[in-house]
Amino acid sequence: MVTSTSGALMYSEVQTDSMNDVVLQYAPLVKRIAHHLLLRMPSSVQIDDLVQSGMIGLLEAARKYDLSKGASFETYAGIRIRGAMLDEIRKGDWAPRSVHRKSRQIADAIKAIEGRTGTDARDQDVAQELGISLDEYHSILQDASGSRLFSFDDLLDGEDSAIEKVAGEMPNPLDGLQDSSFRTHLAEAIATLPEREQLVLSLYYDEELNLKEIGQVLGVSESRVSQIHTQAAMRLRARLTGWD
Numbered sequence: 001m002v003t004s005t006s007g008a009l010m011y012s013e014v015q016t017d018s019m020n021d022v023v024l025q026y027a028p029l030v031k032r033i034a035h036h037l038l039l040r041m042p043s044s045v046q047i048d049d050l051v052q053s054g055m056i057g058l059l060e061a062a063r064k065y066d067l068s069k070g071a072s073f074e075t076y077a078g079i080r081i082r083g084a085m086l087d088e089i090r091k092g093d094w095a096p097r098s099v100h101r102k103s104r105q106i107a108d109a110i111k112a113i114e115g116r117t118g119t120d121a122r123d124q125d126v127a128q129e130l131g132i133s134l135d136e137y138h139s140i141l142q143d144a145s146g147s148r149l150f151s152f153d154d155l156l157d158g159e160d161s162a163i164e165k166v167a168g169e170m171p172n173p174l175d176g177l178q179d180s181s182f183r184t185h186l187a188e189a190i191a192t193l194p195e196r197e198q199l200v201l202s203l204y205y206d207e208e209l210n211l212k213e214i215g216q217v218l219g220v221s222e223s224r225v226s227q228i229h230t231q232a233a234m235r236l237r238a239r240l241t242g243w244d
Contacts, residue, residue, distance in 0.1 A: 022062045023055065026077055030054035033081050036208055037089075050085050057084025103144045103234065105130060106137075111238035120194050121235070141227040144234075189239045197232035200225060 034050035061080035065073050109129040113121035121129075127137035190198065196218070203209045203217060211222040211229075218225065 019059060019062060022058065026058055026074070027055075029074065029078060030058055030081055033078065034085065036210060037082070037085055045089065049088060053084045053088035054081040057081040060084065099140075099143050102140050106140065106144075106231075106234045107237040107241070110235050111241060114238065123231070138227055141230045141234075142223060144230050185240060186236070189236050192239065193232055193235060197228055197235065200228045201232055204229060 030051055031054075034047055034054055037050060038045060038047050057080040058077055061073070061077040064080075065076055067073075069076075106126060109126050110121045113125050113129055123137060124134055127134045130137065132140075190201065193201070199218070200214060203214045204211075209217070211225045214225045215222045220228075
C-alpha cells in the first residue's frame with residue numbers, strides 16, 4: 001500500500017515538473033497571442049486577463065495533446081490558447097445592441113448595392129445607401145471593429161456564428177472550418193473581396209501582423225486598417241447571406 005502511494009506521488013511530481021517545463025517554454029507564445037488579440041479589443045480588456053486564460057489553455061493543451069494526430073505541440077497549443085482567451089472574452093459583450101443592428105444594416109446595404117451594380121460597394125456608396133455621411137459610416141465601422149474579436153460574428157444568422165462555433169478549436173477564423181461546404185463558400189467569397197480587404201485579412205490572420213504593422217504596409221492609420229477589416233467582414237456577411 002505504501003509502495004502504491006509512493007508511486008502515485010512520484011508520478012504526480014513528474015507530472016508537475018513536466019507542466020512547469022511547458023509553462024516556462026511556452027509562456028512567450030501565450031503572451032504573443034495575448035498581445036495580438038489585445039490590439040482588436042476595447043480598452044476594458046486587460047492583457048493580464050488574456051494571459052491568465054491563455055495559460056489555462058496551455059495547460060489544457062499539455063494534458064490533451066496527442067502526437068499521433070500529426071500537429072506539432074506548438075500549433076496545437078496555439079489553438080487551445082487562443083480558444084481559451086476567446087472563451088474568456090465571450091463571457092462579456094461590450095457592444096450595445098445598436099452597434100450590432102447598424103452592422104447588419106451595413107451588410108444589407110452592401111448586398112443591395114452590389115446586387116444592383118454588380119460591382120464592389122465603395123465606402124461612399126454604402127454611406128449614401130444608408131443616408132448618412134461618410135464620416136458617420138466610418139465611425140460605425142470603428143465601433144463595430146471593437147465590439148467582437150474578429151468582426152466575423154454575423155457571417156451567418158443565428159445566435160452562434162460559424163466563426164464562434166469553431167474559434168476555440170481552430171487556429172484562426174480563415175482556416176480549418178469544420179463544415180467543408182461553408183469553408184468552400186467562405187474561401188470563394190474572400191477571393192472576391194477588393195484587393196485591399198484581402199490583403200488586410202491575409203496580413204492579420206495569416207501573417208499575424210498587428211494593426212500598426214499593417215498600417216505601415218498599406219501607408220494608412222491603424223484606425224483605417226480597423227475600418228477596412230470590419231468592412232471586409234460586413235461584405236462577407238452580405239455575400240454569404242442565405243448560405244445553407
